[in-house]
Amino acid sequence: MPSTRDIRRRIKSIKNTAQITKAMQMVASAKMRKAQMSALAGRPYAQLMNEVLAAATAGAGEFTHPLMEKREVKRRGLLLITTDKGLCGALNTNLLRESARFDQTTLYICAGKKGAQFVARLKRDLAAEFTYRDTPAFAEARTISRFAQDLFLEGKVDQVDVAYNNFVSTLVQKPEVRTLLPLGEIKRLEADLTGESAGEALPQTEGQEYLFEPGSSEVLGSLLPHYLNYQVFQFLQEAKASEHSARMVAMKNATDNAKQIIKDLTLEYNKMRQASITNELLEITTAQMALG
Structure with missing residues (x-):
């Protein structure tokens, strides 16, 4: 006794x-509020980019791009976005459980140390490991996105998926797996950036028409890689908001x-x-x- x-x-x-x-x-509470504000601040830009993409698609006719090429999936790539640190409840565990369903041939791209440790433990193929800050920078997202695009364009993988924690609320973070490449139709992807219905215009730009020089196809070809970069940027922001929320709780x-x-x-x-x-x-x- x-x-x-x-x-x-x-x-x-x-x-x-x-x-x-x-x-x-x-500390986690302060970081969570900052991450939420960053995600909300980027929505108007995402919505405006959607409008431009939709307008460019309408004027491009039967537009094709290497990033939109669909082929038989012999090998998948998975962008796994986790945390660098622990002490955030079951956040990583739930996400890694989802990513463990991919077969042995999957090629992993890890953003976050916990994901890289998971891949090493399972003895899976790791293409690259990236880290990102508490406040993700667009340059970090662009580097990760370009690496994934290169794997796809070089034929090393036939499809690239992304697994991340989607921030729903302070108490709820939902692990999600979505296809990043190949890109589908722009209108179907339009709601992915804003979480809102496709076709809704910003009040400042409603009714405006766009003139593309030298042409819609050329502009669209330049915008698609940027579109992917911005998607990855949002995934990183969602992951950070989820991390700080889970750690605070x-x-x-x-x-x-x-x-x-x-x-x-x-x-x-x-x-x-x-x-x-x-x-x-x-x-x-x-x-x-x-x-x-």
Whole structure:
């Protein structure tokens, strides 16, 4: 049975841990709000790019592009977007469970150390490992996107999918697997960037017509790679918002659990201390009665 000294030590240790988890909760909360604001700030740009793509597609006729080439899938590539650090609950576990369903021939592109560790543990083929900051930069997304595009264009993979955590709310992060390459029709992809219905124009641009020089096909050919880069950028932002949300919730739960344990240990300590005092009083009373 632990002594009162042991219980005091445990209470002190758990209080120190609770201070750490509380600080991590506050940091994650601030980062989560920043990540959410970044994702929301990019939506008007995404919507405007959709309008331009739709207008260019309408004027391009039977447009084809190497990134839209559909072929028999002999080998897949998977862009796996995870976190660099842990302490974020089951966020990575749920996503890695989804990605584990891909067959042994899958070629992995990992953004985040946890994904690379997972691939190494399964002894799968890793094409490249990337890291990205708490506030993802477009240059980072462009580098990852171009690498995936090169794999597809060089014929090393016939399809590229992406697995990431989609931010739904502070308490809900949903692991999703979607096809990145080959690109489908632009109108079908239009809602992917904004999460809204295709065809809805911004109030500032509604009713405007676009004139493309030197032509719609040339402009569309230049926009498609940028479109992919922006998709990857949004996936990174979603992943970061999910990470900070999951970590905030995990640290809050850890802090609450620590407080409950401290409460239980304090109660146990007081009971033991009260029992010790009672025993001492009984011994004193017994001694007095024996002497009396």
